Amino acid sequence: xxxxxxxxxxxxxxxxxxxxxxxxxxxxxxxxxxxxxxxxxxxxxxxxxxxxxxxxxxxxxxxxxxxxxxxxxxxxxxxxxxxxxxxxxxxxxxxxxxxxxxxxxxxxxxxxxxxxxxxxxxxxxxxxxxxxxxxxxxxxxxxxxxxxxxxxxxxxxxxxxxxxxxxxxxxxxxxxxxxxxxxxxxxxxxxxxxxxxxxxxxxxxxxxxxxxxxxxxxxxxxxxxxxxxxxxxxxxxxxxxxxxxxxxxxxxxxxxxxxxxxxxxxxxxxxxxxxxxxxxxxxxxxxxxxxxxxxxxxxxxxxxxxxxxxxxxx
Amino acid sequence: xxxxxxxxxxxxxxxxxxxxxxxxxxxxxxxxxxxxxxxxxxxxxxxxxxxxxxxxxxxxxxxxxxxxxxxxxxxxxxxxxxxxxxxxxxxxxxxxxxxxxxxxxxxxxxxxxxxxxxxxxxxxxxxxxxxxxxxxxxxxxxxxxxxxxxxxxxxxxxxxxxxxxxxxxxxxxxxxxxxxxxxxxxxxxxxxxxxxxxxxxxxxxxxxxxxxxxxxxxxxxxxxxxxxxxxxxxxxxxxxxxxxxxxxxxxxxxxxxxxxxxxxxxxxxxxxxxxxxxxxxxxxxxxxxxxxxxxxxxxxxxxxxxxxxxxxxx
Numbered sequence: 073x074x075x076x077x078x079x080x081x082x083x084x085x086x087x088x089x090x091x092x093x094x095x096x097x098x099x100x101x102x103x104x105x106x107x108x109x110x111x112x113x114x115x116x117x118x119x120x121x122x123x124x125x126x127x128x129x130x131x132x133x134x135x136x137x138x139x140x141x142x143x144x145x146x147x148x149x150x151x152x153x154x155x156x157x158x159x160x161x162x163x164x165x166x167x168x169x170x171x172x173x174x175x176x177x178x179x180x181x182x183x184x185x186x187x188x189x190x191x192x193x194x195x196x197x198x199x200x201x202x203x204x205x206x207x208x209x210x211x212x213x214x215x216x217x218x219x220x221x222x223x224x225x226x227x228x229x230x231x232x233x234x235x236x237x238x239x240x241x242x243x244x245x246x247x248x249x250x251x252x253x254x255x256x257x258x259x260x261x262x263x264x265x266x267x268x269x270x271x272x273x274x275x276x277x278x279x280x281x282x283x284x285x286x287x288x289x290x291x292x293x294x295x296x297x298x299x300x301x302x303x304x305x306x307x308x309x310x311x312x313x314x315x316x317x318x319x320x321x322x323x324x325x326x327x328x329x330x331x332x333x334x335x336x337x338x339x340x341x342x343x344x345x346x347x348x349x350x351x352x353x354x355x356x357x358x359x360x361x362x363x364x365x366x367x368x369x370x371x372x373x374x375x376x377x378x379x380x381x382x383x384x385x386x
Numbered sequence: 387x388x389x390x391x392x393x394x395x396x397x398x399x400x401x402x403x404x405x406x407x408x409x410x411x412x413x414x415x416x417x418x419x420x421x422x423x424x425x426x427x428x429x430x431x432x433x434x435x436x437x438x439x440x441x442x443x444x445x446x447x448x449x450x451x452x453x454x455x456x457x458x459x460x461x462x463x464x465x466x467x468x469x470x471x472x473x474x475x476x477x478x479x480x481x482x483x484x485x486x487x488x489x490x491x492x493x494x495x496x497x498x499x500x501x502x503x504x505x506x507x508x509x510x511x512x513x514x515x516x517x518x519x520x521x522x523x524x525x526x527x528x529x530x531x532x533x534x535x536x537x538x539x540x541x542x543x544x545x546x547x548x549x550x551x552x553x554x555x556x557x558x559x560x561x562x563x564x565x566x567x568x569x570x571x572x573x574x575x576x577x578x579x580x581x582x583x584x585x586x587x588x589x590x591x592x593x594x595x596x597x598x599x600x601x602x603x604x605x606x607x608x609x610x611x612x613x614x615x616x617x618x619x620x621x622x623x624x625x626x627x628x629x630x631x632x633x634x635x636x637x638x639x640x641x642x643x644x645x646x647x648x649x650x651x652x653x654x655x656x657x658x659x660x661x662x663x664x665x666x667x668x669x670x671x672x673x674x675x676x677x678x679x680x681x682x683x684x685x686x687x688x689x690x691x692x693x694x695x696x697x698x699x700x
Contacts, residue, residue: 169677218624218626218627219626220627222691237626238623238624238626240624267623276617277617277620277621277624278624278627280609280610280613280617280621280629281620281621281624281625281627281628281629282624282627282628282629283628284606284628284629285606285627285628285629285631285632286628287665287668288602288606288632288665289628289687290668290683290684290687291661291664291665291668292598292599292602292661293687293690293691294664294668294683294686294687295594295598295657295660295661295664296594296595296690297686297687297689297690298660298664299594303590303591303594304690306591306595307591307594307595308690308693308694308697308699309552309581309697309699310532310552310554310591310592310595310596310699311595311694311697311699312532312533312551312552312699313532313534313592313595313596313599314595314596314597314598314599314600314603314635315594315595315596315598315599316694316699316700317599317631317632317634317635318599318602318631319687319690319691319694320631320691320700321628321631322684322687322688322690322691323687323688323691323692324684326681326684326685326688327681329680329684330677330680330681330684333672333680334672334675334677334680337672337673337675340672341669341672341673343609344665344669346609346612347605347606347609348662348665348669350605350608350609350612351601351602351605351658351662354601354604354605354608355655355658355662358647358648358651358654358655359651359655361648361651363483363644363648366643366644366647366648367640367641367644369604369608370604370636370638370640370643370644371640372608372611373604373607373608373611373633373636373637374636374637374640375611376607376610376611376618376622376633376636377536377607377633377634377636377637378637379622380622380625380630380633383622383623383625385622385623385624385625385626385630386630386634
């Protein structure tokens with residue numbers, strides 16, 4: 073299945089975002105949660121005319137108020153039940169730790185034939201939490217846009233967030249290809265490239281590219297936070313020398329990231345183990361003054377940077 | 387001593403770079419090495435009219451050729467002896483591991499009253515390598531501009547690199563304050579803020595803000611480099627999710643960084659130890675599913691980001 077939905081990776085020229093839809097792809101799209109990602113998606117869906125109407129709901133009344141004030145969706149709804157009632161696409165945009173609770177409230181309230189999707193960072197847990205409440209004839213097409221900023225909340229979103237970014241879809245085996253294509257078409261229309269993969273494989277890959285880097289960044293910034301006050305002030309002052317880049321990552325939403333680590337525990341712990349071994353080896357090379365080992369590693373790592381630049385992801 | 391040379395930290399408004407010098411500060415400035423930092427400094431010195439003439443030398447004949455072609459300095463010289471002969475300021479701009487060899491060639495060739503400075507990332511080793519060859523009446527004023535990019539070589543430099551960046555000076559106790567002030571004036575004139583500290587303290591602070599982050603970045607990118615080919619390609623593809631930010635740091639000059647770790651071994655190993663302990667604690671919290679521990683840490687780390695933004699270093 074994976075191959076048929078895949079957007080070819082960009083080669084040379086910048087990739088083409090999908091064309092503006094002539095007719096809306098969906099009648100009514102419901103967003104459960106309207107933070108950075110949910111509100112960016114709502115803005116992009118509106119901008120590209122992809123739904124006849126949209127609605128959002130949020131646990132945090134302040135978020136709902138901001139969404140209303142900024143007119144992020146056509147309607148707002150006080151409850152999940154009310155929000156999803158007439159929707160033919162429901163997109164869950166809350167931290168993955170809240171999915172089980174959301175599922176409880178979706179249960180029995182989804183329209184026949186609905187497509188249920190999401191934007192969460194861990195996909196095995198998404199299928200685990202959302203698949204069981206799916207009514208007969210409904211479709212689960214989990215999604216994960218590889219996009220974001222260190223800012224949070226509905227006011228932080230913007231419609232262009234997903235342009236030239238990957239969106240990974242992880243439909244469980246047996247999902248209707250037409251439903252997958254409809255979700256893929258939405259993401260393409262707002263500028264994303266599509267990749268389809270198994271939920272477990274997603275969690276392994278993202279464990280390396282996203283979860284481990286965040287874990288490391290949180291740790292190093294945490295280490296600095298624990299320093300004596302004088303030293304900490306100097307670390308802030310001279311942060312341009314490398315530390316600063318980690319603080320941006322470590323400023324990401326705390327609840328979202330707590331949930332990521334709790335919901336991709338196995339993959340994160342496995343790659344962390346490899347990282348720790350490599351760190352220990354490097355520590356040993358420094359202690360022993362092994363100049364060649366250090367230079368060889370530092371030269372090898374340059375190649376990946378070049379590959380990322382070539383893949384237009386720099 | 388420290389206080390008198392310090393530029394006040396910026397508060398509110400952007401700091402004022404020093405005025406353009408009316409008369410050159412130096413008669414002749416010699417650059418030993420003309421890579422990213424050396425060539426940026428040469429460009430800035432020329433741009434701000436800070437020397438009547440400049441000269442550079444480099445071990446790599448290609449660097450010297452590029453420097454000549456781009457007219458980075460008034461003159462180029464084939465040897466260190468020749469380059470420094472008439473200079474009243476000599477700035478060593480090579481990886482810190484090459485300082486002992488440079489010192490051998492400076493010995494007996496420096497002009498009376500010369501100020502010897504550098505731009506290296508480790509300062510205890512700078513004083514260790516350069517102080518012994520200083521002739522009677524000469525001054526050692528080591529410097530470390532907290533600025534750089536992931537690119538290397540004389541063509542990668544630019545005159546604006548040091549604007550609104552800190553430059554740390556680490557003169558050994560007893561250094562003539564007039565000599566320190568002359569070097570400080572040069573950095574101020576090209577847009578930098580000055581901080582003066584002990585070499586050992588510098589190495590401790592930079593061990594945290596710069597050397598540890600680079601070490602971690604090199605390690606995580608190295609861990610990814612060792613993955614099976616298929617997985618590695620996916621890591622490159624989805625690198626925008628966090629990994630990418632580490633690859634930029636891990637693309638820095640390999641020889642420079644090898645030398646940094648070998649010349650600041652104690653401080654690096656000490657902070658690495660703290661980091662490893664913190665990482666182990668976090669690993670444990672993930673394994674045990676300690677949601678509160680994770681959220682508390684991820685919330686705490688946000689504060690440092692805000693402090694860096696407030697300090698205009700973001």
